[in-house]
Amino acid sequence: MLEWPSVHRIIAAAFAEDVGAIDLTSETVIPAEARATFVLRTRETIVVCGIDVAEAVFRSRAPQCGFEAGAKDGAKVEKGTVLATVTGPARALLTAERTALNLLSHMSAVATVTRRYVERIEGTKAQLIDTRKTTPGLRAIEKHATSVGGARNHRLDLAGGIMIKDNHISVCGSIAAAVARARATAPVLTKIEVECDRLDQVKEAVEAGADVIMLDNMKPPMLAEAVAMVAGRVPLEASGGVNLDTIRAIAETGVDFISVGRITQGAPPVDIGLDATIEA
Missing domain, CATH: 3.20.20.70 (Aldolase class I)
Incomplete structure (x- = not known):
C-alpha cells in the first residue's frame, strides 16, 4: 500500500529538482490557452507500477486534468500498451511530463525485476522479500513496487x-x-x-x-x-x-x-514514452 504523505514529498522533491524556478520552454513556446491529450505508452514488456503516482504528478500541476488509466498496477503488459491518457492544459502537463515518466518508469522497473525473481522460485515454499537497500528518498515507492511485483x-x-x-x-x-x-x-x-x-x-x-x-x-x-x-x-x-x-x-x-537487494538496487529503467495530440 502506498504511503501517500511520503509519495507527495517525493513528488515535491522531484519537481524542485527538475523544474527549478520555471519551465522556460513550456512558458515561452506553448500558448497559455493550449490544451492537449497525452498518451503514456510502454515501449517494452513490463509489469506496470505507479499509475496512481503518475496521476498524482499530473494533478499536482493541473488539478482539473482528465486522467484515464489504461492498465492496472501489477498487470504484465506488452510493448505498445497504453498505460494512461491525460487531458488538460498543455503547459502544466508538459512541465509534469518528466517527473511522471521518471517515477512511473522506475516503479515499473522495480516491479518488473521483482516479478522475474518471483517466477524463478514458483513451486517452492520460499517467499521473496525486499531489503533496505533502496534509493535514498525513494523507499516508499520502491517498497510499494516490490510488493506489486509479488514480493x-x-x-x-x-x-x-x-x-x-x-x-x-x-x-x-x-x-x-x-x-x-x-x-x-x-x-x-x-x-x-x-x-x-x-x-x-x-x-x-x-x-x-x-x-x-x-x-x-x-x-x-x-x-x-x-x-x-x-x-x-x-x-x-x-x-x-x-x-x-x-x-x-x-x-x-x-x-x-x-x-534480494538487487530488486531495488539493480532494476534497469523501463522505456515508457509520452505522445501528445492537440485537441480540436
Missing part, C-alpha cells in the same frame, strides 16, 4: 523490527547477550531477527530464542544443513549472493524467505 516487504525502516547483525553481536559480546537485551526492552509484539553466517551461530540463535534467523552468504549445501538443524522451529531467511541464476537453488534448500 513481501521486509522492514520499512529501522523502527520496523529488530535485526541483530554482526556488528551488534560484536559490541554485545554474543548472540545470546544481544537477544537477551533486545527481549528485555523491545515492545512485546516485536520480532527479533539474528544474522548468522556460520552453523554454530544458527544453533546459538535458536537457543537464544530468536524469532527469525537470517542465513547470510551461505551456499546452498550449508543452507540445507541449517534448514535440517532448525527443523522448522524458527523461520529462516537466506540473504547474500542472490541473483536470477542462484535463487532457484537457494529456494530449493527449504528456506522460508529469500531477501
